Amino acid sequence: MHTQHHPLRGAPLGTQREIVSFHYGRRNGGRKVYVQASLHADELPGMLVAHHLREHLLALESAGRLRAEFVVVPVANPIGLGQTILRKQEGRFDLAAGDNFNRHYPALFDNVLPLLEGQLGSDAPTNAQLVRSALREAVNQLPEDTELMSLRKTLLGLACDAEVVLDLHCDCESLMHLYTGTALWPQAEPLARCMGAQASLLASESGDNPFDEACSRIWWQLEAHYRGQHPVPLACLAVTLELRGERDVSHPLAGADAQALIEFFVQRGLIEGEPAAQRALLEPATPLTGTDVIHAPASGLVVYLRELGEHIQTGEVVAEVIDPLSGAVHRLASRTSGLLFARETQRFTTSGRSLCKIAGAVPVRQGKLSSE
Template sequence: MRVEHQPLLTRNPCTQRHLISFHYGQPGRAGKVYLQASLHADELPGMLALHHLREMLDGAEARGQILGEIVLVPIANPIGLEQTLMHDAMGRFDFNSGENFNRRYPDLAETIKDRLAHELTGDADENRQIIRRAMASALKQIRPTSEIDSMRQAQLLLAHDADFVLDLHCDAQAVVHLYGETPCWSQIEPLARYIGAQASLLASGTGAGSFDEACGQPWWRLAEAFAGRFPIPSGCVAATVELRGEADVDHALARVDAAALYAFLQHRGILAGTPPPMPALLQPATPFDGSLTLRAPCAGLVVFLHKPGAWIERDEPVVHVIDPITGATQVVCSSTRGVMYMRSAIRFAAAGVELCKVAGATALEGGVMVSA
């Protein structure tokens, strides 16, 4: 295993942050998998899962069982990890720019599409390499003007040539769930099975400009753009995995998650050995546009009637919002049926605040807005 340090653009002359990556195996053998944790820097369960996965990979390396290339980035966001406000970690938004750390990644498909029209061939495998070289060239030509943009560039330079990309997050209070691209579900489903996802939310691009979309989306978009002209393989599949809630930083859970990731790497042929039998899919995949967000109808004390993972029926009461002055209780019901896969940690809400989400099987009228 080797360790690489990628310096980020510094904001001050006396400080310097680095993106640190751990590299197992050798490039060009049995494929590449890239895993990063805590892009939202206050979401820490994934960081602990990668800690335990590293221990397992160290053993695999000693036994000569790493067949491909594995890159781990346990601290994907050294900028956000340093941000606190009144003793509380604040790792979702950049204090300097106000940007969500998991937004505004470059659109590589759009950047390289015109160039590829003159370079692609009739050979799908050759086109995979042509596209990856074009991506690398486009990324290296970026001249970041902020620390956060230099971090995005560094992450994508590490991940752009991976066959599978995993971005490990968590929610406020949640069960394991994931987000992926609809065209890639057949390759994502084994991951959902191994990690025990209780919701798998799929979309053909949410417009968020998120890290996983920047990695995986260019391939199927380019395949659509050049359909009938050039064969383009599925060069990268990417998924965002939400490892429960922010407070679930627990050795026992992290070991379970690390073992699941290890099994998935065996399934992908990156690690030697027979993977354990693939578990049943806990819930069928549902459209991202079917995810119903329940909001507070008024300000008040929030009392949840269900825990994350509960099955919610249509019109079933989910939350009470209580006005402690008047004593009035507003009952918030679900207009869809499905798993309540996350809920807020807020227990006194202003009107309009997000309370929880239910993974419905049918797309909602008007679609779904990506959260801030």
């Protein structure tokens, strides 16, 4: 294991933050795994999973069982961790610019094309290595005028050439679920089984380029661009794993999650070992367009009528928003049939705020699919 320190540029005078990455094993035939936690800095279950995962990786490295380089960044967002306001952590949005820390990653397609000019041939694995090399160069050329841009460039630089990228998040109150590219589902399904995901939400483009898509979408863009000329494989399985709710920080959960990740890596041949018996897929994957996000039509007190994990039918009332001054009760019904998998934690809402999510199989939304 070795440790790398990546100082962020653009910090205010007299201050300095850094990303710390831990590297296990050696890159073997180009194989690399990247795991980061708490890009939304106040989403902490992943930080504890990374802590447990590091112990596993250290032991596996000593035993000579790692077949890839594993890079772990347990604290992906020191900027957000530093944003404590009146005892509350603001880890989702950058206070300097208002940006969501997991949106607006650079889309590298246009940057990479000129670098690949005349490079690709007829062998898909060789092409994948050429694309990875071009991605590293494209990320190197990105500007880093602000501390936030420097953070994005650093994280993308660590992840862009990995074959597996796992971005560990959590929701407010939630079941285990994941987001990934539609084309990646065959590769992601074993991960969903290992983790016990109760919703697997698929999109080719969810909007505003979150971290996982910045790593993976380029591959299906290049595959389409060069189709019929040069084969380009989908060589990056990037997944946003939502490790339940923000208060689900415990050793039993994190220990089991880290063990499940190791199980997945063994199944994928990234760690030497006997694969465990395949676990059941708890729920089928659904399109992200099929997830109904219920919004508050007015400000008021939020009362949920249904619990996480309940299957909801179209038209069923899931929550109420109550105005105790006028006595008005807004009854909020689901537009889809599916599993209620996430709810907002706060029980007071402003008008327009998203409150809960139901994973349905039939599209009910279009346009930008990820919530702010």
